[in-house]
Amino acid sequence: MVQISHPLVIIGAGQSGLAAAQQAQLHGLEPLVLEARERPTGSWPDYYDSLRLFSPARFSGMPDAPFPGDLDHYPTRDEVSGYLTTFADRIGAEIRTSVRVTAVHAQAGGFRIETAAGDEIEATGLVAATGSFNNPYRPSLPGQEHFPGRILHAAEYRSPEPFAGQRVVVVGGGNSAVQIAYDLAEVATTTVASRHPLQFVDQRPDGRDIHHRLTAGFDDLPLEWLAPLLTATLVLDPGKYGKAMADGLLDRRPMFTAFGSGTVEWTDGTREQVDAVIFATGYRPALDYLQPLGALEHGAPRHVGGISTTRPGLAYTGLELQRSFSSNTLRGVSRDAAHVMGPLAAHVRGAYAAVA
Numbered sequence: 001m002v003q004i005s006h007p008l009v010i011i012g013a014g015q016s017g018l019a020a021a022q023q024a025q026l027h028g029l030e031p032l033v034l035e036a037r038e039r040p041t042g043s044w045p046d047y048y049d050s051l052r053l054f055s056p057a058r059f060s061g062m063p064d065a066p067f068p069g070d071l072d073h074y075p076t077r078d079e080v081s082g083y084l085t086t087f088a089d090r091i092g093a094e095i096r097t098s099v100r101v102t103a104v105h106a107q108a109g110g111f112r113i114e115t116a117a118g119d120e121i122e123a124t125g126l127v128a129a130t131g132s133f134n135n136p137y138r139p140s141l142p143g144q145e146h147f148p149g150r151i152l153h154a155a156e157y158r159s160p161e162p163f164a165g166q167r168v169v170v171v172g173g174g175n176s177a178v179q180i181a182y183d184l185a186e187v188a189t190t191t192v193a194s195r196h197p198l199q200f201v202d203q204r205p206d207g208r209d210i211h212h213r214l215t216a217g218f219d220d221l222p223l224e225w226l227a228p229l230l231t232a233t234l235v236l237d238p239g240k241y242g243k244a245m246a247d248g249l250l251d252r253r254p255m256f257t258a259f260g261s262g263t264v265e266w267t268d269g270t271r272e273q274v275d276a277v278i279f280a281t282g283y284r285p286a287l288d289y290l291q292p293l294g295a296l297e298h299g300a301p302r303h304v305g306g307i308s309t310t311r312p313g314l315a316y317t318g319l320e321l322q323r324s325f326s327s328n329t330l331r332g333v334s335r336d337a338a339h340v341m342g343p344l345a346a347h348v349r350g351a352y353a354a355v356a
Contacts, residue, residue: 006032007348009113009123011101011289014042015084015330016318017129019062019337021093024127026338027345032121033093034113036100040088041081043133049159050183051077053330054175054203054236060330062087072208080330101289109351110313111293125348127340128290128301129317131328132283135299139171139281143259150276154180157278163188167273169264171255172280173198178235180280185250192252193264198245200237285319306340313347315340 008024010017013035024031033040053060058071060080065087067075075083088095100116110124136153144151154176164187170177173194184190192198235241244250256264263271290296295310305323308314317337318328326332 005122007123007352008032008125008127008344009034009111009121010127010129011104011113012042012129012131012318013037013040013088013095013097014044014129014131014318015062016042016131016328016333016337017127018084018088018091018093019334020127020129020315020317020341021095022062022091023334023337023341024345025091025093027341029125029345029348031093031127032123033095034099034101034115034121035095035097038097039081039085040095040097041084042131044077044081044084046133046155047077048154048157048180048183049077051179053080055329055331062330063334065090103289103292105292106311124351125313125315125344127315127317127344128287130286130289131318132285132320135284135286135288136279137281137284138279141256141258146261147259147277148262149274152276152278154278154280155283160184160187163276166275168276168278169193169256169274170278170280172282173235174280174282175235177280178237178241180278181250182241182244185244190250192250193255194252195255198252199234200242201234203236203238283320306336307343313344313351315344 008029008031010020010031010033013033017033017035018040021031021033052074056072057067057069057075060075061067067083101113102116103114104126105112107122110122111126113121113123133155136155138153157180160183163184166188168184168188168190170181170184170190171193173196177192177194178198181190181192245252254267256266258265260271262273264274264277265271285300287296287299287301290301293311293314295301295308295314301316301319302309303316306316306319308316316322317340318333320328322328322336323339324332327336
């Protein structure tokens with residue numbers, strides 16, 4: 001067993017953890033970053049093959065690290081993975097890969113971090129930046145346990161080829177659900193099932209991506225300003241999703257009510273044979289390792305703007321809607337990291353001063 005003491009530990013080396021590491025350095029701290037995967041890319045390599053960002057490259061980079069290539073192109077999954085690897089090298093933080101954190105305990109002066117290898121790391125300050133990909137939300141519907149077809153989450157979807165010639169229902173009303181359904185529609189009979197009608201937003205209303213307009217601030221507005229505007233999930237449409245529905249390539253129906261023996265039951269009572277159902281129903285924070293701290297409530301962190309309300313010295317980055325609509329995106333995560341790092345760095349310095 002190896003014991004290490006460190007002023008600041010960041011758990012996770014995806015975009016959220018790397019943003020936190022960069023901000024920590026700006027505050028004069030040299031963090032130790034722990035990453036469960038083999039590379040500092042977070043979950044990006046595990047997303048589906050056809051995934052592209054919904055914002056152009058010019059709006060998808062970290063501070064002082066513009067995304068390479070044509071600024072108006074939409075980066076692919078693999079491009080983002082490569083970008084994060086390069087960014088990790090650029091900031092030069094100490095990153096230990098293949099280190100999975102299993103539990104964090106409170107102790108005098110900070111935290112005791114346990115790893116799957118049996119090592120222990122002591123930290124004065126801690127940033128939980130593990131995102132949510134490892135904790136996909138899977139609804140439970142009547143009859144689901146007896147459905148003989150394939151049920152999977154978007155986190156498990158890779159490409160349309162295994163579904164060729166099948167009847168597939170994609171559950172969800174957001175960007176990922178529509179992108180996966182469109183992906184599948186070339187080879188399978190595909191329906192999007194959602195609780196609310198899809199709300200398409202023209203992604204290039206004047207020949208330029210809508211993010212050019214969002215630079216005025218909509219994308220970064222505080223959540224209390226956005227809530228009245230977001231009565232349903234919006235889907236950015238580059239011009240092909242709405243057309244695919246209009247052309248009958250895929251369709252949208254209200255969410256089905258139950259599974260049957262190889263079927264789903266639609267709201268009008270009809271049953272239809274279905275081969276596969278893909279839940280594009282989002283994720284929940286992957287923070288089980290914080291359970292011993294008492295920092296969670298029903299699995300969700302108790303915080304204000306990313307600052308823990310239960311444990312001094314604990315902060316978060318990469319939470320969905322942490323402070324704004326873009327909080328857990330490449331575009332927005334650095335602002336949240338900067339927001340939490342000021343108080344966190346002050347806490348760390350204060351703790352060291354107290355024992356000096």
